Amino acid sequence: MHVPALGLMRLYDTRQIFEMTDMLESIRSSPEDHVSNYPRPAAATPLNPRRRGIIIGASDGIGASLARRLAREGYTLALLARRADKLELLCNEINQTAGESRARAYTHDVAAYENVPPLLRQIVADLGGLDLVVFVAGVNYPPGGMDKYNFENDRRMIEVNLVGAMAWLSPIAEMFQSAKAGQIVAIGSVAGDRGRVGNPGYNTSKAGLATYLEALRNRLTRYGVNVLTVKPGFVQTEMLKAAQGATPFTIPVEKAVEDIWKAMKKRKQVIYTPSIWRWIMLAIQFTPSFIFRRLSF
Numbered sequence: 001m002h003v004p005a006l007g008l009m010r011l012y013d014t015r016q017i018f019e020m021t022d023m024l025e026s027i028r029s030s031p032e033d034h035v036s037n038y039p040r041p042a043a044a045t046p047l048n049p050r051r052r053g054i055i056i057g058a059s060d061g062i063g064a065s066l067a068r069r070l071a072r073e074g075y076t077l078a079l080l081a082r083r084a085d086k087l088e089l090l091c092n093e094i095n096q097t098a099g100e101s102r103a104r105a106y107t108h109d110v111a112a113y114e115n116v117p118p119l120l121r122q123i124v125a126d127l128g129g130l131d132l133v134v135f136v137a138g139v140n141y142p143p144g145g146m147d148k149y150n151f152e153n154d155r156r157m158i159e160v161n162l163v164g165a166m167a168w169l170s171p172i173a174e175m176f177q178s179a180k181a182g183q184i185v186a187i188g189s190v191a192g193d194r195g196r197v198g199n200p201g202y203n204t205s206k207a208g209l210a211t212y213l214e215a216l217r218n219r220l221t222r223y224g225v226n227v228l229t230v231k232p233g234f235v236q237t238e239m240l241k242a243a244q245g246a247t248p249f250t251i252p253v254e255k256a257v258e259d260i261w262k263a264m265k266k267r268k269q270v271i272y273t274p275s276i277w278r279w280i281m282l283a284i285q286f287t288p289s290f291i292f293r294r295l296s297f
């Protein structure tokens with residue numbers, strides 16, 4: 001019988017989770033200087049079993065909106081991104097709305113891979129455990145034309161969108177596997193479903209992420225861990241401003257977050273948001289290469 005993440009994670013106290021993370025990595029230093037000054041969130045108790053989550057890439061767009069939503073649903077959250085000022089404002093807003101400390105900011109660049117193990121350890125200690133990890137961080141640098149190539153930008157997209165996700169989700173997968181509980185959510189893209197002419201580097205980063213998540217799912221489902229891949233179409237955020245060409249079926253960020261939250265509750269595996277993209281991408285995936293090569297999107 002499937003055991004819900006929440007129930008089992010409550011069996012693990014902070015000390016046990018420390019031991020698990022210690023097993024994963026030898027900790028070099030504590031990144032105290034990266035952390036906001038908010039008081040630690042209230043500890044989970046049997047009568048007030050708080051769910052605890054990390055959102056990586058929470059300063060803006062989908063991540064920030066999801067943080068507001070999860071806080072409203074009762075999660076206590078560690079919010080990570082590079083822009084400390086935006087994170088602080090968001091934590092202030094969330095904590096004031098909740099009337100208690102529900103969110104703490106941690107300044108972090110996901111491409112600083114060596115910082116992940118000590119930061120993860122610190123967050124687990126600050127939150128008193130961990131039930132959920134959401135990897136949202138992403139960058140999109142269109143090369144600016146079908147005849148343009150830019151290796152530096154392609155490398156950065158792979159470093160952030162793919163290797164950044166692996167740097168976080170690898171130790172977390174190991175931790176959740178040991179705990180036999182937990183939920184992993186990551187934001188891919190419809191762009192990962194097929195290689196297209198507009199932005200090969202971005203396509204590749206999201207295709208790699210989708211495959212990595214599928215592999216994690218195949219490993220972790222048997223341990224009761226849910227892995228959800230979210231594939232948005234066009235969402236109204238800062239990132240969309242970089243998009244070139246038409247952006248059909250664009251949705252507000254709140255709609256994407258609603259879809260993600262519903263899928264999380266149902267412990268789904270892969271969703272498209274909005275859902276019409278499932279059918280569009282099915283048609284695109286089945287388009288034969290000799291036709292696809294002639295298209296210009």
Ligand SMILES: NC(=O)c1ccc[n+]([C@@H]2O[C@H](COP(=O)([O-])OP(=O)(O)OC[C@H]3O[C@@H](n4cnc5c(N)ncnc54)[C@H](OP(=O)(O)O)[C@@H]3O)[C@@H](O)[C@H]2O)c1
Nearest residue numbers: 057059060061062081082083109110137138234235237239
């Ligand atoms: N908007 C769309 O139409 C769309 C469509 C499909 C998929 N997506 C995906 O959805 C995710 C969220 O995008 P969004 O639309 O919400 O974009 P956004 O508004 O630009 O937000 C991107 C977030 O990622 C963080 N981030 C970027 N690079 C980072 C790094 N090196 N280290 C840590 N955090 C980093 C940013 O924070 P800092 O800049 O403060 O670090 C920000 O919080 C991305 O993975 C994107 O690829 C978006």
